[in-house]
Amino acid sequence: MSQPRKLHIKSYGCQMNVYDAQRMVDTLAGEGFVETADVDDADLVILNTCHIREKASEKVYSELGRLRAAKDEAAQQGRKMNIVVAGCVAQAEGNEIIRRAPVVDVVVGPQSYHHLPQLLAHAKMHGRALETEFPVEDKFGFLPPPSRQAIRARGISSFVTVQEGCDKFCTFCVVPYTRGAEVSRPVAKITDEVRRLADNGVREITLIGQNVNAYHGEGPDGRPWPLGALLRYLAEIPGIVRLRYSTSHPRDVDDTLIEAHRDLPELMPFVHLPVQSGSDRVLGVMNRKHTSDDYRRVIDRFRAARQDIAFSSDFIVGFPTETEEDFCATLALVSQIGYAGAYSFKYSPRPGTPAADMREMVSAKEMDERLVRLQELIDSQQSAFNKAMIGLTVDVLFERPARNPGQIVGRTAYLQPAHVLASPDSIGQVLPVAIESLERYSLLGRLVAPPMRPAPAPRSSTPLQTTVGA
Numbered sequence: 001m002s003q004p005r006k007l008h009i010k011s012y013g014c015q016m017n018v019y020d021a022q023r024m025v026d027t028l029a030g031e032g033f034v035e036t037a038d039v040d041d042a043d044l045v046i047l048n049t050c051h052i053r054e055k056a057s058e059k060v061y062s063e064l065g066r067l068r069a070a071k072d073e074a075a076q077q078g079r080k081m082n083i084v085v086a087g088c089v090a091q092a093e094g095n096e097i098i099r100r101a102p103v104v105d106v107v108v109g110p111q112s113y114h115h116l117p118q119l120l121a122h123a124k125m126h127g128r129a130l131e132t133e134f135p136v137e138d139k140f141g142f143l144p145p146p147s148r149q150a151i152r153a154r155g156i157s158s159f160v161t162v163q164e165g166c167d168k169f170c171t172f173c174v175v176p177y178t179r180g181a182e183v184s185r186p187v188a189k190i191t192d193e194v195r196r197l198a199d200n201g202v203r204e205i206t207l208i209g210q211n212v213n214a215y216h217g218e219g220p221d222g223r224p225w226p227l228g229a230l231l232r233y234l235a236e237i238p239g240i241v242r243l244r245y246s247t248s249h250p251r252d253v254d255d256t257l258i259e260a261h262r263d264l265p266e267l268m269p270f271v272h273l274p275v276q277s278g279s280d281r282v283l284g285v286m287n288r289k290h291t292s293d294d295y296r297r298v299i300d301r302f303r304a305a306r307q308d309i310a311f312s313s314d315f316i317v318g319f320p321t322e323t324e325e326d327f328c329a330t331l332a333l334v335s336q337i338g339y340a341g342a343y344s345f346k347y348s349p350r351p352g353t354p355a356a357d358m359r360e361m362v363s364a365k366e367m368d369e370r371l372v373r374l375q376e377l378i379d380s381q382q383s384a385f386n387k388a389m390i391g392l393t394v395d396v397l398f399e400r401p402a403r404n405p406g407q408i409v410g411r412t413a414y415l416q417p418a419h420v421l422a423s424p425d426s427i428g429q430v431l432p433v434a435i436e437s438l439e440r441y442s443l444l445g446r447l448v449a450p451p452m453r454p455a456p457a458p459r460s461s462t463p464l465q466t467t468v469g470a
């Protein structure tokens, strides 16, 4: 038998890249590749890249510089190391990568990675290969499922892509160009995937999509199903105790989603709902297609359906034309909503997007100042939210042994890490934890004695005794 070939894959960017990386590993497992954590030892290195901001993109070229040395070293030992650039930079700058980086053997976009085996074979026979056309066929139809061992090794929480691409064209964003038009996977395919994951120990599923609540995949009745209906269907799958979804767009929140939050204990009361800015004028220039009041109303609908719901968001500061007054409207919105956490970014002009041509740039100094002010506000909300957990008993889904001996770690409904002293037998279960203290972002607590008997595997989480919006 020949030695298995070794694959090292490094992912940047969003959750979908994490999912795609796993699917690439699954695809290449069929070609005899096994994963290695050691890049120098790899026969194949894949960089699964992100184009969202300039910093993310630039990482690719510095990483390729390092890989050139590793490839030379391997060659001196008589080994060939192949290098693949996948993901959104591959899609956006494929030709430039081929031109600038002779070390790269294959460039493959996010809609074509099911062709990796053929592209690698082509590179071996004829030299370098590039595929960044959006193919007519849907890659999901060609991707092999992960092996049982792979699922078990990946843990009890899993991402599943249900929707991909975006038709919104916010003026700052590369996603519609790198991922292509919005497409939803059929309900039956998603259900098969989730069942297989659940049968192999997965307990929590996060449905992912660039615009996940624009989901409209074909249902078993032949009609398009909204996200709320999909969630309701998946909540019935034995073994699945928690469902989440990300990332939503405020415009696509329909009643089925709100009702799913009202009715499904499996659906976690934590929603990532990016707003980007609190200024209606800036939202207009961003082409977000909603106002700040539209956003407030959406939040109110969620809160009316489930009182313990909490939110996170994304913000861009220093978008072209943003004035101090606009920025203050963002601070006001944040103060009003009260987030459990949020990401904030300085605006980064991206080639090919409409905003990149806008002249009225905000100075670097002002951007820095605004970012600090926004992050201070968000941090204070986040720590208040976390502190409010102390003294409560909350459900935790245990994921893995913690670094400290004897401890295991899991997550609350709001994705806060929670540590307790308990046996690893509790991994994969949702158990009530009395929260005693907070260390940085981690909660520490103790297991509340579970009922003596009966103790069936939990199907759903008990309601959290907490109010949010601190």
Ligand code: SAH
Pocket: 052, 053, 172, 173, 174, 175, 210, 211, 247, 248, 249, 274, 276, 314, 315, 316, 345, 346, 347, 348, 349, 350
């Ligand atoms: N689909 C999601 C998010 C996509 S990208 C949505 O519609 O909200 C993730 C986040 O990156 C965005 O929410 C935005 O805050 C940020 N982002 C996107 N393009 C950016 C750019 N050019 N400069 C700075 N931040 C950006």
Ligand code: SF4
Pocket: 166, 167, 168, 169, 170, 173, 174, 175, 176, 210, 211, 249
């Ligand atoms: Fe980008 Fe806007 Fe689409 Fe989100 S909705 S992926 S920010 S274009």
Ligand code: F3S
Pocket: 012, 013, 014, 015, 016, 017, 049, 050, 051, 052, 087, 088, 174, 175, 178, 179, 210
């Ligand atoms: Fe980045 Fe592409 Fe995701 S640009 S954020 S990897 S969709």
